[in-house]
Amino acid sequence: MARNKFDVDEELETSFSFQHLKRLLSYMRPYRKEIIVTVSLMFLANIASLMGPYLIKIAMDDKIPNKDIKGLSILAVIFLFTLVVTGVCMKLRIRSMSRIGQNVLKQMRLDLFTNLQRLPFSYYDNRPHGKILVRVVNYINSLSDLLSNGLINLITDSLSLFMAIGFMIAIDVKLTLISIVLIPVLLAWVLILKKAQRKAYQILSSKQSNMNAYIHESINGIKVTQSFAREEENLRIFREVCDNYRTSWLRAVRIQFLLWPSVEIISTLTVSLIYIAGIYYLASEVSIGILVAFVGYVWRFWNPILNIGNFYNSIITAMAYLERIFEAMDEKPLVTDLLGASEMETIKGDVEFRNITFAYEEDKPILKNINFKVKAGETIALVGPTGAGKTTIVNLLSRFYNIENGQVLIDGTNISNVKLQSLRKQMGVMLQDSFIFSGTIMDNIRYGKLDATDEEVINAAKIVRADDFISQLKEGYNTEVNERGTRLSVGQRQLISFARALLADPKILILDEATSSIDTKTEMLLQEGLDNLLKGRTSFIIAHRLSTIKNSSQIMFIDNGTILEHGTHDELIKLKGSYYKLYNSQFDIFNAV
Structure with missing residues (x-):
């Protein structure tokens, strides 16, 4: 049995390179100043956050043993202030990056849609429309978290990581070396996961595209489906498509989630090593305050690594979608100026x-x-x-x-x-399949000339005899019609298209089987209108x-x-x-x- 287009995974014509990521970042170039301000705020927030463990060290090693209530109160106020600064900066960062991220997504979607409008008919003939739609909506939406949080978090987490190391070295060099001893293990594990994760998300994007294509096709063909009582067969196919998507999603997520527990386990092992070293080997050199403060910095050291790992996951996930987004965006029109x-x-x-x-x-x-x-x-x-x-x-x-x-x-x-x-x-072109957009009949006729008055629209409809049936409708020209004009007969849709073409007043008019679906009675009424439509134009x-x-x-x-x-x-x-x-x-x- 031949396979349908919706059931065939798409083959990528170009492999992913970091040029794709560079190209994505180019969309953020107009927002450089706002990003710099946001990074500065996060730098301030990191400094405030990293002051916490050091304040605890002072409290435990100095203020509490000496029963310095005043000094302890001052430390508490400073600690509270650092929390407020961190919270305010985080709020401003979320607001700013969310706006920037959504603006970038909007521009990418506009660029993709603009190119889709310039592509030849053959591009749409060779692809299920659902697979095109999924690029414009789902794939671009999947980049939202990466743009709103991931990229800025990468910068701030990298800063936080190095600042944490600086504080750790300042407190105790030996404990710092113990803290980073397991990093090579994490890096090795990341390299193992990289290839499997990217492949899994490529497969997932294909299955998502297949499912979207089948849904789109099924909705468009619902009349044929019900006419031939094919609901059960379509349900069987859809269940199979859904199962393929579910299986691919579970496998991709399973691989993705292997990184997070790995970081958690390694960071916990690191903290354990620090406690062991602090208690049994460095007891004479390390105070309780230093040990507690150092463990606090260790968590602040591993949290950025965990966030960077999550960012890495987001990049791997986005790779599969970016490949297909830019593939469609780079598709060249056959005919250009x-x-x-x-x-x-x-x-x-x-x-x-x-x-x-x-x-x-x-x-x-x-x-x-x-x-x-x-x-x-x-x-x-x-x-x-x-x-x-x-x-x-x-x-x-x-x-x-x-x-x-x-x-x-x-x-x-x-x-x-x-x-x-x-x-x-x-030029005006009218095809056998007259396309009617969702909206009113008035809007559909005015599509040929957006600045036309209501009188001009009605006059055009009268000339081609469309007014005869429009005036009998309950709402007349304000009657709402569905996408593709499903509430209208084929002949009525073609009459509306005739009125639209007349209103546009093209110098050259092409009618490709435009009267094939009009019955004999309507044809007789239309002939005079056709003569007026053709008059004075080639x-x-x-x-x-x-x-x-x-x-x-x-x-x-x-x-x-x-x-x-x-x-x-x-x-x-x-x-x-x-x-x-x-x-x-x-x-x-x-x-x-």
Whole structure:
């Protein structure tokens, strides 16, 4: 049984390097001043915190034996002050780094989304949309703790570690050496865990991506699922996907949590060694106050190591997500503005295809030496069998693909030499599957021209006959529609798309099977609106329903990547060629029905 795309783990095209981490840090560059202030506050907090054990040493070795109540009270006030300073600094650090971290996540998400909007259709055709969505939402969210706490904690914990060592050396060098004797054991254990942990989180991110993809696919296909009573089979598949995710998560977390108890065990062993050495070997050199203070510093020495270990865990976890985030962010668009590209002048509508040969795959040409000219305001119909190259022609006109052989000219200008945005803003494309966004019908029509007034929206709807059904709805133009317009019929969605296109007033209009789902009655009502929609603009219509294109200025019959016939409807009927046969076959079917 063939495997579905959601069930196939993604292969990384690039391995992780610390360049990824460096790139992540570059997002924090605009907040350098705030980070420096935060680090300074944490430096102050560390000094205040590290004063505690030393104050205890003074109290136990000096103030308490001498019954110095005044001195002990002063130490207590100083100790309380250090606690207040530490607490205030921590509060300011959390507030500042949380804001910085969320700003960084926002910018990363914007950069990723911006690039996704520029990628070719093939990128989305080859990947389940859930696997793309998980990068924008889940993977970037997973970096939140690393950015808000991990990076700043690494700096402050490193400072705290060295400051603790400084205090320890100042108190007793021998006890300091005993405190660090087990560090090599910890480092060896970290190196052992490193590779296993990274691999485990790579697998986990793949399983999370698979689960997200299947959920997304299942929601989109819920009507088909229920129509074919496939709920039990889908539940079985989802249970399997969930089990794979759960197993991967448990394994990844099991490896991750091996570090924390290791640090705890080693730090406890270190404290035990200090007590043993202090009591049995250094009793004559070490006072009770020194021993208690030193143990306090030992905990302050190992706590940063534990935090650094947790940071290391966060980095290893983030590696798997960063790889996929930056992989999507670095995906290159197939079509971009050429160096020195100019703005497209206001389009009049003359179109020329000059010696166009095009292939999606090498040595498999879809179009073969296509040549034709269209005058501004003409309506050109493209007909022919499926796979003949009709959609490819309009895709090249919209410059969705780079043109390697030949030229497409608009008003005598090679469209390869103009900026994409300036070209596409003056063009309108309507597809067979008319996309309706969640919101009101008014908002959906206004999508074609965001500054349009309500009157302009309603007028556009009236021209294409969409007003006929909209006005019958309870809320009229303020009727809320779901994503993809599930509350509307296919024909109603296409009428809204027609109104949207008319409102945008494109100079060149492309209709790719845009009337295929409109019933005969609606088609008759729409024909007058279509004439108004096409009036004064160059239009390309791809249609299998030939009744909608009889009045076209020119009809081209495309087959096997070439233009076999072209002319008006009457001319092609008189020719009695391929178009004539196709038209008669539809006419016979219509009569039979």
